[in-house]
Amino acid sequence: MSQARKERWTAFLILLPSIILLAIFVYGFIAWTARVSMSAWDGIVPDYTWVGFENYNRLFTKAGGVSAIRFRIDLWNTFFFTILFLLGCVVVGMFLAILLDQHVRGEGIFRTAYLFPMSLSFVVTGVVWQWIFAPGAPGRPRGINALLGTLGLEQLQWPWFISTESIGPFHLALIPLIIAAAWQMTGYTMAMYLAGLRGIPEELREAARVDGATEVHIYRSIIMPMLRPITLSALIVLGHISLKIFDLIYTMTGKGPGFVTDVPSIFMFETTFQGNHYAQGAAISIIMLFMVAFVVVPYLVTSLRGEVER
């Protein structure tokens, strides 16, 4: 009895420092940011005058002028970026994993090659893909446009990330950013799926084959359903990266003409640290927190519930 209690105390003492640090540096600062977002702090001097939801109001209604226009574009950009980025990572990642699962020769080399981009920082990726997608101008194309020119495919040249074309609220300039981001993170989904595929016992496939199922059938009816938890955790991990992405876009394009490649994190950075609008920056941060929480919390709740039941 006393032994068990002692152990419990020890565990508590070991966890205590990180609990204290988390309480201060995560939850305390979230609360403080929320407070700042409802203040009139504009300029370098803190001003905690209560203004309620005024700063949020300025982001969503006409009262905010350009800020509101910019923020609406930002939210649409984040939405499309996230959907297409996740789709790309999952589809391409699973495809690569299935190919690698065929026990090709030199699998280790392929695995490393596909996983390698993940070891780079988004800043490096951003700079490199900025060179690749730099459009140049007619007569002196650069990057991919130059390549298309030498291949005789001039009609495919376009301005990439400075294009101001859009389909509804979807800016086509996001496409090069999505390609760069997916290039970096597809290795991660591939590794997850490969681990999942290797975790499926060979006997299961054997049994299905004995029953006369084709390989396509086996993948559709047995393997894909078994990979569902992996898809879910990949979506959670990539989803929150995508919702708060900053470094890749900041180094690759910035906000772009007409905010075609702007996202909330860039708006937050500029308004807070260049414009000294601290209250507005805090309001954007809180909205970003809610967006990420919207994705992560349901997952945490279900996985916690699963653990308790076990």
Next chain:
Amino acid sequence: MRNNRVWYLMFALALLSVLVLSACAAPAAAPVAPAEEEAAPAAPAEEEAAPAEGGGELEIFSWWTAGGEAEGLNAMYEVLSAQDPGLEIINATVAGGAGSNAKAVLATRMQSGDPPDSFQVHAGHELIDTWVVADAMESVTFIFEENGWMDAYPPGVIDIISSDGEIWSVPVNIHRSNVLWYNKGVFADNGLEPPVTFDDFFAAADVLQEAGIVPMAQGDDGVWAAVHLFEDVLLGVMGPELYSGLWTGETDWNGPEVTAALETYARMMDYVNEDHAAIDWTQAAQMVVDGDAATLIMGDWVAGYFTSLGLVPDEDYGYMPSPGTDGSFMMLSDSFGLPKGAPNRDNAIHWLTVAGSLEGQDAFNPLKGSIPARTDGDRSLYDTYLLSAMDDFASNEITASLAHGAAASEGWVTAFSDAMTLFVADLDVATAQANMAQACVDVGVCAE
């Protein structure tokens, strides 16, 4: 078993104490140096005799880390060291274009009560609306008066660095932002004269476009160069007086002159390289060097870039005021201020005295590629372009640059940049004008 638990406990406690110590140590570390420095000379009597030449430390904060600017800064340090050999200069620099990173570091230090002894800041509203209104700066009027500088600096400059009747920083250099750079060969080959007015500009642009040359190179990746070009167009369309009134609320943002400037800007966009939003000003300048483009409107750091390529002013390239701005000098300036609570105030004052002196400015500017903020610089030290800038600076109407922090607060520049970001994409004059007028109201300069 029992032993194990004890070890865990000790490890946890050790971890906790390390974290607590490091949390305490971080803010404490910085003030330690000045505290020691103050404590040590307190005992001997020599300190009272000559505080300005008493050695000690001096921390100067800037974003000058590269090439000529870093050399120029060191040249000023040498002048200071010659006068006070015992002084230990701490050169606190933070790299990053136009100080964007340095400003964030500075804000953190200032807000946590750990100011450097002196820091670099763009002269004018960037300093005044950020730090002076925050009551973080000490006025430097007395330095100007003690050294008799009130006559050495032109009144336009004194205006820009003043507010409430006090002067707030010591400018060390002047850059001009309204310069049109052009490729002499391209103009000669096409039988054209460099354009003085906007009409000239558009006439020449049509000819150049016909000849397959980009009439004007522009590199507004990151939008500040678009703001830069637009301030030059504003000045060219409305003249210095109305232009200056825009920043004090005297000129109406909804007026016809602003409309005309926006329309002129939109028209110029027909003549720039299509990838302007993907390149920066160095790449745009390179287009002029290569003869792909004929002109570039940009500040006079372009001269430094051309010099680094081995080009000679007036021979390999030409320069003149941007269209419509003949007789006006749009200025921006780097300056140093005196923050309240500077740990080594006496040394900081000594530094500012050197930075504002003729000797200091003539040491700095030829290396940095800018002209002295004073009108009495030693002309033998400067190249052809800089001499022409010195002449214009002494005789022209001086106006303050928006894009480079002289004319308006950083908050206003940010709002203005957002309006320009939309404008460069859609070239919608009415919306842009409404957004710019609203930005003026939002910062409290214009009445609703």
